[in-house]
Amino acid sequence: MNDAPTRTPAPAAPTRREQILREAARLFAERGFHGVGVDEIGAAVGISGPGLYRHFAGKDAMLAELLIGISERLFAGGQRRVIDATSTGGGPAAVLGSLIDGHIDFALDDRALITLHDRELGQLRDSDRKQVRSLQRQYVELWVDVVGRLHPGSGEAEVRAAVHAVFGLLNSTPHLGRPGALPGRTATAALLRRLAHGAFASLSDGAPAGPAGPSVKPSAG
Amino acid sequence: MNDAPTRTPAPAAPTRREQILREAARLFAERGFHGVGVDEIGAAVGISGPGLYRHFAGKDAMLAELLIGISERLFAGGQRRVIDATSTGGGPAAVLGSLIDGHIDFALDDRALITLHDRELGQLRDSDRKQVRSLQRQYVELWVDVVGRLHPGSGEAEVRAAVHAVFGLLNSTPHLGRPGALPGRTATAALLRRLAHGAFASLSDGAPAGPAGPSVKPSAG
DNA sequence: CCTTCAGGTTAACGACCACTAACGCCGCTG
DNA sequence: CAGCGGCGTTAGTGGTCGTTAACCTGAAGG
Numbered sequence A, B: 001m002n003d004a005p006t007r008t009p010a011p012a013a014p015t016r017r018e019q020i021l022r023e024a025a026r027l028f029a030e031r032g033f034h035g036v037g038v039d040e041i042g043a044a045v046g047i048s049g050p051g052l053y054r055h056f057a058g059k060d061a062m063l064a065e066l067l068i069g070i071s072e073r074l075f076a077g078g079q080r081r082v083i084d085a086t087s088t089g090g091g092p093a094a095v096l097g098s099l100i101d102g103h104i105d106f107a108l109d110d111r112a113l114i115t116l117h118d119r120e121l122g123q124l125r126d127s128d129r130k131q132v133r134s135l136q137r138q139y140v141e142l143w144v145d146v147v148g149r150l151h152p153g154s155g156e157a158e159v160r161a162a163v164h165a166v167f168g169l170l171n172s173t174p175h176l177g178r179p180g181a182l183p184g185r186t187a188t189a190a191l192l193r194r195l196a197h198g199a200f201a202s203l204s205d206g207a208p209a210g211p212a213g214p215s216v217k218p219s220a221g
Numbered sequence C: 001c002c003t004t005c006a007g008g009t010t011a012a013c014g015a016c017c018a019c020t021a022a023c024g025c026c027g028c029t030g
Numbered sequence D: 001c002a003g004c005g006g007c008g009t010t011a012g013t014g015g016t017c018g019t020t021a022a023c024c025t026g027a028a029g030g
Helices: A016-031 A038-044 A049-054 A059-087 A092-109 A111-117 A126-150 A156-170 A185-201 B016-031 B038-044 B049-054 B059-087 B092-109 B111-117 B126-150 B156-170 B185-201
Strands: none
Touching: A016 A038, A016 A059, A016 A111, A038 A049, A038 A059, A059 A092, A059 A111, A059 A126, A092 A111, A092 A126, A092 A156, A092 A185, A126 A156, A156 A185, A156 B156, A156 B185, A185 B156, A185 B185, B016 B038, B016 B059, B016 B111, B038 B049, B038 B059, B059 B092, B059 B111, B059 B126, B092 B111, B092 B126, B092 B156, B092 B185, B126 B156, B156 B185
C-alpha cells in the first residue's frame, strides 16, 4: 500500500524523507498535528505544499511513521540495554541505570518526538495506534520487570505507576528548553539521572510518605 | 449551591458556563483543541453548536478561560500554602511538603486541566498567553525558593530544572488512568508524594549521579 | 396583554485545508 | 536523440469548521 522501499531501506536513508520527518516532528510538537498545514511542512524543507505527496501518502502517514519509529527505537534500545547490562554481569541496579541513561539520551536528543509521543497518539488510525501502544507497553514492561526486582516490597501496580511517573520526570526536558537553562547537556543528563534514581529509591525507603508533618488542609479553593 | 439568589449578575455564574467549561476541558484533553468541533462541545452539554455563543465569545475564549483559570488557581493555592505553612512555624521542608500535596491534589482532581496546561498554550492569543506564562512563572518561583532553601548546595538553574522535572512526575497522572491502576486515590497520592520527595532528596544526597557503576556505554541509538 | 430578554434553534457563509490533476524539468539509460 | 521516471510546480476541488444571521420560545414584570 505504501511506497515501496525505493532503495536500501535501513542504513543511510538519504535526505528528503528524513528531512521532512524531522521538520514535521518539530512543527507538530510546536503547534500540534492539526495546527500545522502541509504547506508549512513543505516550506520548512524548501518545497511547497503538495510536493510532500511524492514522499508520503498523506499527513497522517507522516505522523504514523514518526510515532511508530519512536516507539520502535525506544523499545529496541531498551531491550538492547537490558540484554547488554545483564550479559555483562550487572544486577537489576545496573540494568535500571542503563535504562535510565538510555531514556535520558533519547529525551535530550529528540525532544520533539518525546512531545509527540504522548500528545498525538489519538490522531492515528486504529491499526497504527494499536501498534504504537503495543510497543509502548513492551517498553514499560522492561522497566517494570527490573524495578520490581529491585523493590520486591512494592506491588506491581505501584511499580507500574512509579515507572510512568518517572517517565513524566524524564520527559520534562521540553519544558526546560529555556534560554539560560542548565549549563549543558551533560549537566542536564546528570541531574535527571539523580532525580530518577532518587525517585525510585523512595520506593524502598524506610522514610514514610509525608515528612511534612502537620501540613495544610486544602479544602476550599 | 443555591445560596445565591438568581438575580446576582456577575459573581456566581450558575451552571451552564461551568458545565460547558468542564466538558470542553475534557474534550480538549482527549482530542486536542483543534480536534474538537464546537458542535461536539455543544452536544456534550445538551445544546447544539452555535448555542455556545450565548455564553462564550468563541472557541478560543473557552480555552483561554480554562488555561487562565488553572494557572490562577495553581498559583493562588501555592501561595496560600506557603503562607500557611510558614505562619504555623514550618520550615522549608514543611512548606515543600505542602506544595507537593497541593499539586498532587490538583493533578488528581483535574487531570484534564493538567493536560491542557502544557499542551494548548500555543493556541492562545498573545495577551492571554503572556498572562498564563506569568502565573506559571510565579508558581514555579514559589517552588524554586523553598527547594533552593532546602538544598543550598545546588545552583538556581539546577533547582529550577529539578522543579520542572518533578512537575512532570506529578503531572503524569493522566497516563496512569488505566483500568486496574492503583487501588485508589489515596494510594496514588501517597506514591506520588514519596516519589517527589525522593527526587528532591537526591539533590543533596552524598550519592553520586550514577550508582550503576560500570553501566553500558550507549554510543549510538 | 404586551414587552423584554435570556437562551435556544436552523440555515448559510467564508475561510481554511488536505488532497488531486495536470503539467514541467532534468538526469539517466539505451 | 528518445524516452522515462523521480521530483517539483500551480490550479482546483471537496469537505470541514468557526462564526454569524435570523428566527423562536417561555418566563418575568409592569
